Amino acid sequence: MVDFSWAPRSPLEKALVAGVHGARRIEADVSLTEIRNFDLVQLMARRGKGTDLAKAAKARFGVVPPDAPKVVQTPDATLIWSGPDQFFVLSKGGKHTVRTLAPALSGPASLSDQSHARVLISISGAKARTMLAKLSSIDLHPDAFPVGAAAATSMDHTSVTLWRGNDRTNGQAVFNVLVFATFAESLWHTMLDSGAEYGVAISHSENLA
Amino acid sequence: MRIVCPFCGERELGEFTYLGDTKPVRPEAGASEDEVFDYVYLRDNVAGDTSEYWYHGGGCRAWLKVTRNTLTHEISSIEPAAGAGAAKVDA
Numbered sequence: 001m002v003d004f005s006w007a008p009r010s011p012l013e014k015a016l017v018a019g020v021h022g023a024r025r026i027e028a029d030v031s032l033t034e035i036r037n038f039d040l041v042q043l044m045a046r047r048g049k050g051t052d053l054a055k056a057a058k059a060r061f062g063v064v065p066p067d068a069p070k071v072v073q074t075p076d077a078t079l080i081w082s083g084p085d086q087f088f089v090l091s092k093g094g095k096h097t098v099r100t101l102a103p104a105l106s107g108p109a110s111l112s113d114q115s116h117a118r119v120l121i122s123i124s125g126a127k128a129r130t131m132l133a134k135l136s137s138i139d140l141h142p143d144a145f146p147v148g149a150a151a152a153t154s155m156d157h158t159s160v161t162l163w164r165g166n167d168r169t170n171g172q173a174v175f176n177v178l179v180f181a182t183f184a185e186s187l188w189h190t191m192l193d194s195g196a197e198y199g200v201a202i203s204h205s206e207n208l209a
Numbered sequence: 210m211r212i213v214c215p216f217c218g219e220r221e222l223g224e225f226t227y228l229g230d231t232k233p234v235r236p237e238a239g240a241s242e243d244e245v246f247d248y249v250y251l252r253d254n255v256a257g258d259t260s261e262y263w264y265h266g267g268g269c270r271a272w273l274k275v276t277r278n279t280l281t282h283e284i285s286s287i288e289p290a291a292g293a294g295a296a297k298v299d300a
C-alpha cells in the first residue's frame with residue numbers, strides 16, 4: 001500500500017521567483033505579492049433566497065454582505081462581491097470554511113470551497129495603477145475606484161475578481177486580484193511583462209494584505 | 210461598443226457574449242413541424258430596435274436583456290434577464 005501525502009502547493013510555485021524583475025531601480029515601482037494558504041468560500045443564494053442569504057450572513061458575520069461591486073471587511077474576514085446575490089468569504093486560519101459556514105448559511109445559499117481553486121495576487125507600488133491599466137479596462141483612479149471598491153472583470157481575457165484593499169502605511173494603494181488557479185501562471189507572466197519597465201519586486205506571503 | 214451591466218456598470222464588449230433574439234418562445238410539446246422550424250431557424254431581420262440576450266461572462270456572469278438598434282448600435286435599455294440574481298428571480 002502506497003502512502004500518499006497531499007502537500008498544498010501554490011500554482012505559482014514555479015513561475016514565482018522572489019526578487020526583482022525588469023528595470024533595476026533604487027526601488028522597484030511595482031510590487032507583486034502572492035498571498036498563500038487562504039480560506040476562500042463562494043456563497044451563491046439559492047433561487048429566490050437573495051434576501052434570506054443577506055440576513056443569515058448579517059447574523060453570521062455581523063455585517064451586511066456586499067450587494068454591489070465592493071468589499072465589506074469584518075475583523076477576521078473579507079466579504080467580496082462576485083455577482084448578483086453571491087459573494088466570496090476570504091479569511092485565514094480555518095475560521096470561515098465550508099464546514100464552519102454551512103450550518104448557518106447552507107439554507108439560503110450553496111457554498112463552494114475555492115481555497116485551492118484561486119490564486120491571490122496583491123499589487124502595489126508607485127506604478128501599480130499604470131501597470132494595471134495595461135491589463136484592465138476598469139478605471140482605477142482613486143475617485144472611481146476607492147478603498148473597498150471591487151469588480152468582477154477580465155484581465156488579459158481571463159476572469160478575475162479585483163478589489164482595492166486598505167492602503168499601505170506609506171499611503172500607496174493595494175489592488176488584490178483573485179484568478180483561477182489554472183490561469184494564474186499566464187496572468188502572472190503578463191503582469192511581469194506589464195510591470196517590467198517600472199521594476200517589479202516579487203515576493204510571496206502568508207498574510208492577507 | 211460598451212454595455213452598462215445593471216450589476217457591474219459600464220464594461221467593454223469583450224466581457225460579453227451574444228446569445229441572440231429574446232423573442233422566440235419554445236413551442237409546446239406536440240407543436241407542428243412548421244412552428245418548430247420557425248422557432249429553431251427563422252428570425253426577423255429587424256432594421257431598428259431588437260431585444261437580445263447578452264451574457265456578462267467576463268464579469269458577474271449574469272444574463273442581460275438588451276434593446277439595441279441594429280442600424281446605429283445604440284442601446285436604449287438593459288435589464289437583468291429572468292433568473293439573473295436570485296433575489297430578482299421573477300424579474
Ligand SMILES: [Zn+2]
Pocket residue numbers: 214215216217218265268269270271
Ligand atoms: Zn455584470
